[in-house]
Amino acid sequence: MRRRATAIGLAASLIAALASGCANTGPTGPAEAAYGARIQTNTPPGLRAKQTVDMLNSDWPIGVPGVATLAAAPQVNDVAFMMDRMWWDRPFTVSGIDYGAGQATLHLLTSYGVGQDVELRTDDAGMVDRFEVTLKKATIKQWSDVDAELTKTGARYSYQVSKVVDGTCTKVAGSNVDDSLPLASIFKLYVLLALADEVNAGRVAWNDQLTITKEDKAVGSAGFDTLPPGSRVSVRDAAQQMISASDNMATDMLMARVGPDALHRALIHAGHHDPASLTPFPTTHQMFSVGWGTPDIREQWKTGSAADRARLMAQTDSRHYEPDPTRTHTPASPYGAEWYGTAGDICRVHAALQGAAVGPAAPIKDILAETPGIELDKTKWTYIGAKGGNLPGDIGFSWYAVDRTGQPWVVSFQLNWPKFRSLTAASWLLSVAQGAFSLVQPG
Numbered sequence: 001m002r003r004r005a006t007a008i009g010l011a012a013s014l015i016a017a018l019a020s021g022c023a024n025t026g027p028t029g030p031a032e033a034a035y036g037a038r039i040q041t042n043t044p045p046g047l048r049a050k051q052t053v054d055m056l057n058s059d060w061p062i063g064v065p066g067v068a069t070l071a072a073a074p075q076v077n078d079v080a081f082m083m084d085r086m087w088w089d090r091p092f093t094v095s096g097i098d099y100g101a102g103q104a105t106l107h108l109l110t111s112y113g114v115g116q117d118v119e120l121r122t123d124d125a126g127m128v129d130r131f132e133v134t135l136k137k138a139t140i141k142q143w144s145d146v147d148a149e150l151t152k153t154g155a156r157y158s159y160q161v162s163k164v165v166d167g168t169c170t171k172v173a174g175s176n177v178d179d180s181l182p183l184a185s186i187f188k189l190y191v192l193l194a195l196a197d198e199v200n201a202g203r204v205a206w207n208d209q210l211t212i213t214k215e216d217k218a219v220g221s222a223g224f225d226t227l228p229p230g231s232r233v234s235v236r237d238a239a240q241q242m243i244s245a246s247d248n249m250a251t252d253m254l255m256a257r258v259g260p261d262a263l264h265r266a267l268i269h270a271g272h273h274d275p276a277s278l279t280p281f282p283t284t285h286q287m288f289s290v291g292w293g294t295p296d297i298r299e300q301w302k303t304g305s306a307a308d309r310a311r312l313m314a315q316t317d318s319r320h321y322e323p324d325p326t327r328t329h330t331p332a333s334p335y336g337a338e339w340y341g342t343a344g345d346i347c348r349v350h351a352a353l354q355g356a357a358v359g360p361a362a363p364i365k366d367i368l369a370e371t372p373g374i375e376l377d378k379t380k381w382t383y384i385g386a387k388g389g390n391l392p393g394d395i396g397f398s399w400y401a402v403d404r405t406g407q408p409w410v411v412s413f414q415l416n417w418p419k420f421r422s423l424t425a426a427s428w429l430l431s432v433a434q435g436a437f438s439l440v441q442p443g
Helices: 007-018 044-057 073-087 143-152 184-200 235-244 248-258 260-269 284-292 298-303 306-317 343-356 364-369 423-439
Strands: 093-100 103-109 115-122 128-135 156-165 168-175 209-211 232-234 381-391 394-403 408-416
Touching (some): 044 093, 044 103, 073 423, 143 156, 143 168, 156 343, 156 423, 184 235, 184 260, 184 343, 184 364, 184 381, 232 235, 235 248, 248 284, 284 298, 394 423
Antiparallel strands (some): 381 394
């Protein structure tokens, strides 16, 4: 997950700062029938619960001024932060509400069917002085439960669980595995494979130095954000940040270092189902410029031929990346502005990376395992390499995991919506993934 990738990750707080919140605190709120279960407003907790749902379902962005009419002063900023994150998943349905002495618990469903509980408590003045949000995790007991959970979200999705034997993937479970869906930052596995191949060929060394430029910093950096232009980082450190922090600046510097031919060879090496669709291989600067930059060229991209798209990418290289704040929460995948791959592609690139992690490129294994991104039983799983991705409307996770018998597995999920989804969706999807891992039998 990237926090500093582009203005995409910052738009919610930007909008909150510019807009005052709006809420109806009266006993009858707008479109109450659409909320689901009725909320009693004859007590302070009930009144604040109703106000909370009104604000979350309003088209007015959540802002500190509005939350100040809901929460006690010391809690305003924290409550505004939590509600702002939730607001992007509106409209919410109230599936139930529990009342207690000075408190109420809202049971909510997001617009894509994921449950959240909001526990709030009111002080003597009737203001909220405790606001806790709990995610309702998925319950997975059999493979059909995975499909049921993913289907209810309304997303296009693909998931696959595969055994890897001698570098070959064999599906054990999955759905829509041949659908080519957005990869988001999972595409960085191909950059890492190109780097591994170049290191093993002796054309790149781990201690080679990369120089940060002003334009490099425009796409955001999670690991090197404090370094000024002119600073130098090693190939090894850049590779680590690209995978563990999904660092976009590091990714683009590594892509420049290995070159387009190496990236194309990596697609072939990993058995991507359609290497031509990613040739030339877009950098994050190019793809972000197409999807969220100014000027808006998404329609040209959508209707353009392969040659047109290559020309548009080349044009983005000649101008500074300037994100359009009005589109930072607008998915670009409806225009085809993404990196694409199937579940089989993901499995094969993971397997190829492990196969390439020998000799000089052996550190690849450690790079992938630095941030597993999931809590698994360590007595069952002895190695976990991971890469996920998150762009507006697109969420994906992938793991190469070795069980206690030495059997490797690849587990991947790709979800695609026409609307932005908050980090709640990613957290919920992780619970689905944990359930899927629990169904895998070692050996």
